Amino acid sequence: MSKTISSGEDGLSTMSILKKQEQFLWPSHILYYRDPLPLDHGKGSYVTAVDGTEYLDYFGGILTTSVGHNHPRIIEKVTAQIGKIIHCSTLYPHENHVQLAEKIAEIAPGRLEKSYFTNSGTEADELAVMAARGYTGNFDILALRHGYSGNSAMGKTLTAQSAWRLATNIVPGIKHAINPYCYRCPFKMSFPSCDLACAQDVEEVIKTTTCGRVAGMLVEPIQGVGGFVTPPPGYFSMVAEIVRHYGGVMIADEVQTGFGRTGNRWFGIEHWEVEPEIMTMAKGIANGFPMGNTITTPEIADSLVGKGHFICTFGGNPVSTMASIATIEVMTEECPPSVVAEKGELLRKALERMAENSPIIGEVRGMGLMQGIEIVTDKTSKTPAPELVVEIFEATKAKGLLIGKGGMFNNVIRLTPPLNTTETELDTAIAILNEVFTQLQ
Numbered sequence: 263m264s265k266t267i268s269s270g271e272d273g274l275s276t277m278s279i280l281k282k283q284e285q286f287l288w289p290s291h292i293l294y295y296r297d298p299l300p301l302d303h304g305k306g307s308y309v310t311a312v313d314g315t316e317y318l319d320y321f322g323g324i325l326t327t328s329v330g331h332n333h334p335r336i337i338e339k340v341t342a343q344i345g346k347i348i349h350c351s352t353l354y355p356h357e358n359h360v361q362l363a364e365k366i367a368e369i370a371p372g373r374l375e376k377s378y379f380t381n382s383g384t385e386a387d388e389l390a391v392m393a394a395r396g397y398t399g400n401f402d403i404l405a406l407r408h409g410y411s412g413n414s415a416m417g418k419t420l421t422a423q424s425a426w427r428l429a430t431n432i433v434p435g436i437k438h439a440i441n442p443y444c445y446r447c448p449f450k451m452s453f454p455s456c457d458l459a460c461a462q463d464v465e466e467v468i469k470t471t472t473c474g475r476v477a478g479m480l481v482e483p484i485q486g487v488g489g490f491v492t493p494p495p496g497y498f499s500m501v502a503e504i505v506r507h508y509g510g511v512m513i514a515d516e517v518q519t520g521f522g523r524t525g526n527r528w529f530g531i532e533h534w535e536v537e538p539e540i541m542t543m544a545k546g547i548a549n550g551f552p553m554g555n556t557i558t559t560p561e562i563a564d565s566l567v568g569k570g571h572f573i574c575t576f577g578g579n580p581v582s583t584m585a586s587i588a589t590i591e592v593m594t595e596e597c598p599p600s601v602v603a604e605k606g607e608l609l610r611k612a613l614e615r616m617a618e619n620s621p622i623i624g625e626v627r628g629m630g631l632m633q634g635i636e637i638v639t640d641k642t643s644k645t646p647a648p649e650l651v652v653e654i655f656e657a658t659k660a661k662g663l664l665i666g667k668g669g670m671f672n673n674v675i676r677l678t679p680p681l682n683t684t685e686t687e688l689d690t691a692i693a694i695l696n697e698v699f700t701q702l703q
């Protein structure tokens with residue numbers, strides 16, 4: 263049962279917040295749960311709602327509070343920074359800006375060394391596309407079906423789920439390849455006998471839908487909004503070879519998979535042993551402070567000089583960069599990728615045991631502390647069951663656990679605990695999920 267404790271704050275009631283939400287905010291804001299849940303405060307892996315109910319937060323503001331809410335070390339450093347200077351724009355070099363860039367260059371794979379900080383994943387992806395085009399001189403960009411890349415015109419065009427696109431917002435030059443969704447393989451094949459038909463198809467897409475030369479391909483190592491679709495071994499190396507053969511660069515969108523989330527590596531693409539020429543990151547980079555980053559090689563960064571200015575007023579903001587420096591320090595000390603892998607293994611094993619006993623769990627997939635559960639009406643037909651996901655949402659909330667969802671059919675539960683979650687918290691979440699899946703049999 264969820265605990266009820268007093269929030270101890272005088273503020274708007276749940277009802278008033280919801281009323282004002284309806285009156286003053288666009289209804290396009292998606293709210294989780296039948297009774298939406300205004301939050302009041304957070305500490306570590308827990309959040310407390312305005313009505314005083316405490317929840318274990320295993321979606322972390324969409325994989326963003328990577329080391330838990332209000333980590334004391336981050337608060338201390340950010341508060342000190344606020345006392346010094348909040349904003350200076352990128353027209354002036356700042357210590358935090360360069361220190362963070364150096365820190366990220368140290369953990370980024372291969373020759374990725376030069377950063378450009380922005381405010382969001384959308385902007386990071388925009389900049390990556392611009393850099394790929396500027397460097398190669400080619401225009402066409404490939405992306406993956408079921409991918410999600412953001413909220414701008416370019417972001418929506420790179421995105422390949424109709425529900426997340428606006429017809430009026432589509433830009434030219436983006437083509438989508440079939441995604442490596444083995445559970446629902448579009449070729450009706452199985453790995454490994456498929457010989458990675460989906461990877462091979464990238465060449466067909468280039469030959470048939472582009473002018474034959476591409477600027478690059480943007481991929482999420484594990485598709486986030488797409489429902490934690492996890493490519494088989496060998497997929498990205500084959501894709502990278504094809505893309506490079508046709509003049510393009512690989513762009514790894516690490517907005518969800520970055521910063522140790524997938525365990526054992528700092529960035530998701532490293533599991534496939536591909537060194538991208540460009541990588542984008544956001545969400546968990548600064549534990550909730552708005553930030554995006556596009557990191558690339560010196561040659562690509564240098565190639566853009568003299569081709570036109572670009573600027574991001576809030577990019578490299580001293581407060582956000584300090585938050586990010588502190589976040590990476592906490593990750594390194596409390597939950598480096600090896601620790602994330604161990605905790606991810608505990609969670610994964612428990613979910614697999616649940617899957618054995620539950621008729622509605624079609625597949626468990628993901629890596630590290632990024633685990634997805636695809637919910638179906640039954641294992642034979644594999645019919646997506648988004649209505650059951652709604653039930654699971656309500657039931658887990660009633661027991662004090664917040665989770666996420668996604669997938670092309672809105673039928674994938676997404677579990678992304680803070681990277682420094684404790685084993686006790688993991689046990690709590692596993693017990694709640696177990697109870698709920700047992701109820702739903």
Ligand SMILES: Cc1ncc(COP(=O)(O)O)c(C=O)c1O
Nearest residue numbers: 382383384410411412486517544
């Ligand atoms: C993989 C990926 N790329 C880009 C974005 C866009 O990030 P933002 O919402 O910070 O603009 C998202 C957001 O969910 C994402 O999941």
